[in-house]
Amino acid sequence: MQPFRYIRAHNAEHAATLLQQQDGRARILAGGTDLIVALREHRIEADLVIDVKGIPEVEELSFSPGEGLRIGAAAPCHRIYRHADVLHHYPGIIDAASLIGGIQIQGRASLGGNLCNASPAADSIPALIVHSAICEIALPQSRRRVPVEEFCVAPGKTVLGRGEFLASLHLPPPPPGFGAAYLRFIPRNEMDIAVVGVGASVQLDAERRHIRSARIALAAVAPTPLFVQEAGDALIGAEANEEAFARAAEIARAAARPISDMRGTAEFRRHLVGVLTQRALAKAVERANK
Amino acid sequence: MKSKVIVATTINGEELEFLCEPRQSLLEVLRDVLGLTGAKEGCNNGNCGACNVLLDGVLVNSCLVLGVEAEGRTVETVEGMASGGQLHPLQQKFLEHAALQCGICTPGFLLAAKSLLDHNPDPTEAEVRHWLAGNLCRCTGYDKIVRAVLDAADTV
Numbered sequence: 001m002q003p004f005r006y007i008r009a010h011n012a013e014h015a016a017t018l019l020q021q022q023d024g025r026a027r028i029l030a031g032g033t034d035l036i037v038a039l040r041e042h043r044i045e046a047d048l049v050i051d052v053k054g055i056p057e058v059e060e061l062s063f064s065p066g067e068g069l070r071i072g073a074a075a076p077c078h079r080i081y082r083h084a085d086v087l088h089h090y091p092g093i094i095d096a097a098s099l100i101g102g103i104q105i106q107g108r109a110s111l112g113g114n115l116c117n118a119s120p121a122a123d124s125i126p127a128l129i130v131h132s133a134i135c136e137i138a139l140p141q142s143r144r145r146v147p148v149e150e151f152c153v154a155p156g157k158t159v160l161g162r163g164e165f166l167a168s169l170h171l172p173p174p175p176p177g178f179g180a181a182y183l184r185f186i187p188r189n190e191m192d193i194a195v196v197g198v199g200a201s202v203q204l205d206a207e208r209r210h211i212r213s214a215r216i217a218l219a220a221v222a223p224t225p226l227f228v229q230e231a232g233d234a235l236i237g238a239e240a241n242e243e244a245f246a247r248a249a250e251i252a253r254a255a256a257r258p259i260s261d262m263r264g265t266a267e268f269r270r271h272l273v274g275v276l277t278q279r280a281l282a283k284a285v286e287r288a289n290k
Numbered sequence: 291m292k293s294k295v296i297v298a299t300t301i302n303g304e305e306l307e308f309l310c311e312p313r314q315s316l317l318e319v320l321r322d323v324l325g326l327t328g329a330k331e332g333c334n335n336g337n338c339g340a341c342n343v344l345l346d347g348v349l350v351n352s353c354l355v356l357g358v359e360a361e362g363r364t365v366e367t368v369e370g371m372a373s374g375g376q377l378h379p380l381q382q383k384f385l386e387h388a389a390l391q392c393g394i395c396t397p398g399f400l401l402a403a404k405s406l407l408d409h410n411p412d413p414t415e416a417e418v419r420h421w422l423a424g425n426l427c428r429c430t431g432y433d434k435i436v437r438a439v440l441d442a443a444d445t446v
Contacts, residue, residue, distance in 0.1 A: 006312035006358050036354050037335045078348065102424020104339055107348040190423045
């Protein structure tokens with residue numbers, strides 16, 4: 001591997017200041033499952049690697065009914081899917097965190113890292129989008145917040161500028177009648193990259209019959225994970241049934257802009273968007289009813 | 291740039307210090323600096339599991355961990371599994387079931403299986419197969435490995 005210096009940052013300001021001083025030649029290390037491979041393969045050059053795992057807010061994983069869920073950007077998947085509050089309140093996040101890589105990847109890989117890697121096929125991003133997650137970005141002297149659906153701008157590219165890094169993700173507390181799910185299609189049982197991934201969330205009314213609001217997000221069918229707002233909006237006021245799900249699925253299909261590659265043809269991917277959107281909505285409604 | 295760093299860590303219960311460059315993976319440190327050659331380099335990119343170790347009890351690919359990250363942590367490798375001249379029950383069952391041929395993947399499978407039984411002492415076959423999906427074996431066809439792990443679970 002190329003030589004670099006390694007520093008453990010004490011706090012977010014320290015990490016952001018180091019990043020800024022290095023003028024693009026520094027990289028943030030969380031779980032390392034993408035970064036170390038990229039450094040080894042010379043896809044990324046770095047003079048300095050900044051380990052942020054010692055920073056409490058970047059490692060944090062906490063829930064409160066008033067504040068919702070805070071996921072430190074470096075909190076590894078295995079902590080997320082074993083956390084009692086996440087299991088109880090955010091099963092749609094568990095869907096994603098428990099299928100990224102194998103067990104040994106989940107021991108290190110974080111949702112923050114999955115997001116910063118900005119793969120169009122990233123499993124966690126549609127799940128985060130349908131939970132209306134907000135990214136908290138640290139700068140040397142300040143903070144800014146960005147909705148997760150605006151975070152990725154191109155394959156491998158994010159809104160992060162010089163001296164900025166992702167510190168944490170904030171998910172609002174689930175309102176009454178809320179349910180969410182993430183589903184993906186792969187040609188095997190596990191350990192694969194999504195051919196298509198679909199996240200869906202709904203909030204049902206007090207009678208649990210009609211949909212008050214819904215969000216749908218897609219993976220692997222565009223240069224970035226795709227938030228299809230119009231598909232969710234089409235469900236507002238609708239009865240939560242298969243007919244409504246099919247209508248939203250049709251809008252999601254039309255919004256997908258897939259390519260053909262070794263994982264599947266554009267036509268197949270568009271078909272999958274329809275099927276998975278209906279299924280993810282059905283699962284989200286089922287969870288909302290629990 | 292190439293200056294080495296002193297890292298204090300605990301490996302298989304023994305507190306020790308080693309010197310490494312920040313760019314060296316934990317796998318390189320184990321094998322090339324400390325002479326612990328149980329963990330194997332298969333793919334060197336996190337796909338095969340041959341380099342699996344436990345870092346603070348968590349199963350990881352040591353090729354995707356920097357050696358400097360071991361500072362203040364505990365590392366368990368296959369060399370630490372047997373104790374007092376006695377094989378770990380998983381090692382014993384791997385032998386009895388002939389759950390290995392060339393042996394390159396075996397240390398990784400043993401650590402992954404140990405981590406499974408630490409979390410779930412009585413797994414189903416499906417749970418074993420799911421847990422071991424991040425470990426590749428090109429010899430056995432996996433069946434004997436799965437049977438060895440299930441048998442070890444009954445023993446432990």
